[in-house]
Amino acid sequence: xxxxxxxxxxxxxxxxxxxxxxRFTTFxxxxxxxxxxxxxxxxxxxxxxxxxxxxxxxxxYLGRCGRSQAFIEDFLDRYRSAFDHYFVQVPDNLRTMAMxxxxxxxxxxxxxxxxxxxxxxxxxxxxxxxxxxxLAPELIDAAVRFRMERQAIxxxxxRPDCTFFVHENAxxxxxxxxxxxxxxxxxxxxxxxxxxxxxxASGPAGVLLANYVLWEFEKRDNVAYTHSDLAKVFVQDQVxxxxxxxxxxxxxxxxxxxxxxxxxxxxxAKRPREDLNGRRLHLA
Numbered sequence: 016x017x018x019x020x021x022x023x024x025x026x027x028x029x030x031x032x033x034x035x036x037x038r039f040t041t042f043x044x045x046x047x048x049x050x051x052x053x054x055x056x057x058x059x060x061x062x063x064x065x066x067x068x069x070x071x072x073x074x075x076y077l078g079r080c081g082r083s084q085a086f087i088e089d090f091l092d093r094y095r096s097a098f099d100h101y102f103v104q105v106p107d108n109l110r111t112m113a114m115x116x117x118x119x120x121x122x123x124x125x126x127x128x129x130x131x132x133x134x135x136x137x138x139x140x141x142x143x144x145x146x147x148x149x150l151a152p153e154l155i156d157a158a159v160r161f162r163m164e165r166q167a168i169x170x171x172x173x174r175p176d177c178t179f180f181v182h183e184n185a186x187x188x189x190x191x192x193x194x195x196x197x198x199x200x201x202x203x204x205x206x207x208x209x210x211x212x213x214x215x216a217s218g219p220a221g222v223l224l225a226n227y228v229l230w231e232f233e234k235r236d237n238v239a240y241t242h243s244d245l246a247k248v249f250v251q252d253q254v255x256x257x258x259x260x261x262x263x264x265x266x267x268x269x270x271x272x273x274x275x276x277x278x279x280x281x282x283x284a285k286r287p288r289e290d291l292n293g294r295r296l297h298l299a
Contacts, residue, residue: 021064022251023115023230023238024104025097028090029064030114032076036062039080051075067098100252106244109161115238115249116175117168119230123263125180125213126226128188130199132162133169134179134208139199142191149244169207177208180266182222183215186283200284204277211270212279221269229259 021029036042044062048055060066061076068076070091077087096102104111116122116133124131129143140162144155168174181203189196203210213221228240239250239259250256271279 020066020098021235022098022100022102023111023249024099024102025064025067026118027064027111027114028094028097029062031090032073033062035077035080035082039082042079047076047079050079064097068094100250101255102249104247104249106242106247108247111249112240112242112247113161113165115230115240116165116228118232119175120233121231122175122177122228123180123231124178124226124228125182125223125262125266126185127182127223128226129185129190130181130203131179133166133177134202134205135162136195136199136202137163138195139190139202142195146190174207178211179208180211180213180263180270182213183279186212186280197284200280203280204284209273210276210280211266211273212276213266213270217269220265223262227259227262229256229263 036044036047040047042050044058045055048058051058057066061068061072073091073094074087077090082090122133124133130139132140135143137159140159141155144150144158145152150158169177186200190199215221225241225243230238230240232238236251236253237256239256241248241250250259270276
């Protein structure tokens with residue numbers, strides 16, 4: 016355990032408090048601390064999600080920010096689970112997940128059915144949203160834009176150390192047309208991450224029941240994460256995190272090496288061109 020007891024959700028809600036203060040008041044952290052009779056460090060710790068504020072603390076803080084009773088009650092309801100080591104969110108809440116990955120030192124993920132969001136091309140992401148029909152059509156543009164914005168962490172000089180375990184099924188699933196897939200394969204070959212292909216030949220051992228992500232932090236507790244169309248699940252419990260690490264240890268033994276994986280993807284990137292000769296390649 017690290018000294019920082021925060022969770023992805025406590026950091027998310029703490030940042031929301033900071034944004035409320037900056038949007039609805041002219042107060043800096045030290046000023047609102049004086050107004051509330053707090054030490055300035057208390058405001059900083061609460062806004063960074065490092066300590067659990069009492070309900071009285073939150074009522075006083077949000078009251079000073081001019082928030083309505085309805086807003087305060089809604090925030091208090093959400094805050095009660097802020098420090099839970101297992102917590103669940105609705106699938107359309109993307110903020111907590113995006114904040115967690117943006118500050119992770121290491122990201123390891125497994126995907127069975129599609130390319131990881133952090134390395135999807137815009138056309139692939141759009142075609143995937145459209146084909147799955149989980150979102151209303153008018154929401155797809157915003158969802159694709161948000162996914163592309165998340166990828167900014169891959170362009171940072173201090174980007175996280177990323178390893179993506181991608182099952183061969185995800186590579187062979189046709190999303191969009193041949194040009195979309197070719198561009199997506201080329202994106203996978205960028206040198207911003209490590210790619211490990213889990214071959215179909217690995218059989219049931221390589222087919223896991225969900226997509227998994229492990230975020231590792233230098234100064235915070237690590238977090239395991241999984242999601243579906245029904246919910247997002249964040250796990251900071253040590254037993255759960257260790258179970259996730261064990262999953263990736265098994266995948267490391269099953270997957271192709273990084274060099275073999277790159278050769279596999281490079282080969283797939285060439286195959287859609289066979290369509291020009293009248294031979295249709297079905298990747299699904």
